Amino acid sequence: MSIIKELYKKILKIIKDYDEIVIVRHISPDPDAIASQIALRDSIKLTFPNKKVYAVGAGVHKFKYLGSLDKVNLSELKNALLIVLDVPNFARLDGVEELEYQAILKIDHHPAEDIIGDVDWTDDAKSSTCEMIANLIMDTKLEMDQKIAENLYTGMVFDSDRFLLQNTSTQTFKTVYDLLESSKINFIPLYDNLYERSIVEEKFRAYLVNNIKISENKFGYIFVDADVLKKYGVESTIVSNQVNNFYFIKELICWMFVVFDERNGIYKANIRSRGPVINEIASKYNGGGHKFASGCRNEDYKIMEKLAQDLDDACKEYIMKENN
Numbered sequence: 001m002s003i004i005k006e007l008y009k010k011i012l013k014i015i016k017d018y019d020e021i022v023i024v025r026h027i028s029p030d031p032d033a034i035a036s037q038i039a040l041r042d043s044i045k046l047t048f049p050n051k052k053v054y055a056v057g058a059g060v061h062k063f064k065y066l067g068s069l070d071k072v073n074l075s076e077l078k079n080a081l082l083i084v085l086d087v088p089n090f091a092r093l094d095g096v097e098e099l100e101y102q103a104i105l106k107i108d109h110h111p112a113e114d115i116i117g118d119v120d121w122t123d124d125a126k127s128s129t130c131e132m133i134a135n136l137i138m139d140t141k142l143e144m145d146q147k148i149a150e151n152l153y154t155g156m157v158f159d160s161d162r163f164l165l166q167n168t169s170t171q172t173f174k175t176v177y178d179l180l181e182s183s184k185i186n187f188i189p190l191y192d193n194l195y196e197r198s199i200v201e202e203k204f205r206a207y208l209v210n211n212i213k214i215s216e217n218k219f220g221y222i223f224v225d226a227d228v229l230k231k232y233g234v235e236s237t238i239v240s241n242q243v244n245n246f247y248f249i250k251e252l253i254c255w256m257f258v259v260f261d262e263r264n265g266i267y268k269a270n271i272r273s274r275g276p277v278i279n280e281i282a283s284k285y286n287g288g289g290h291k292f293a294s295g296c297r298n299e300d301y302k303i304m305e306k307l308a309q310d311l312d313d314a315c316k317e318y319i320m321k322e323n324n
């Protein structure tokens with residue numbers, strides 16, 4: 001049996017072994033995190049109607065179209081399987097502090113960190129967790145319906161940035177083909193959910209374009225303080241939504257946006273690169289993520305400045321190597 005088939009078998013077995021299942025993903029979730037979580041929950045419930053399956057974590061209003069999350073008293077569950085999706089470390093799990101789980105099933109496309117699943121499918125070559133869940137459902141007896149297929153497609157499109165990013169592979173396209181072919185979903189209207197935006201957001205994007213500082217090493221940096229957010233009438237989360245809009249700007253190979261999140265009293269950095277690998281640099285500052293898409297949080301702005309300096313140095317090194 002192939003390695004992947006063996007893994008699917010183990011995944012199905014551990015799901016079958018538990019009647020209570022809690023599915024968790026990372027804090028500050030994106031559509032891949034929430035869509036994979038809701039799709040897997042719905043598929044398990046469809047396949048095994050007697051199981052209690054909960055998708056937990058803080059809801060995000062703008063992703064409501066993906067479906068709703070579950071409110072459940074986790075301290076009452078005594079024999080639960082914890083399924084971890086789209087996150088490699090315990091520190092970024094959203095909303096399972098109260099749960100005493102019996103085992104972990106992990107499915108993720110971030111480089112491995114401290115969470116090791118009893119059954120573990122970690123593949124950082126995959127473009128999204130939704131791609132992995134789509135493979136799992138289509139290649140096993142787990143069931144799919146229209147809504148599940150729509151969610152999986154949405155997550156795949158989002159995390160690969162419309163199949164523009166590095167981890168998009170022929171496998172990704174095969175998965176998309178199989179998913180669309182078998183589910184017959186109408187996928188064009190789904191783009192409204194992902195890409196419709198207000199003119200206020202566009203005006204804020206113009207602010208970022210006008211104020212980003214670009215070094216001679218093609219490193220872009222901008223810090224957005226609470227006053228700017230107020231002036232434009234936007235939430236701090238909008239900054240991370242904008243970071244993908246800066247791909248393919250000729251003068252940038254790496255860029256970092258920092259915003260001060262007043263509610264939590266913390267600075268949040270979002271970093272993208274189409275040059276140097278950045279997750280190892282971010283991890284030196286307690287951040288992390290993918291090779292070319294990372295983030296970091298810190299209470300101290302000075303840490304952000306140091307991180308920016310490190311990234312600028314990495315760009316310099318990258319350009320020197322390219323020119324040799």
Ligand SMILES: [Mn+2]
Nearest residue numbers: 032086129159
């Ligand atoms: Mn993801």
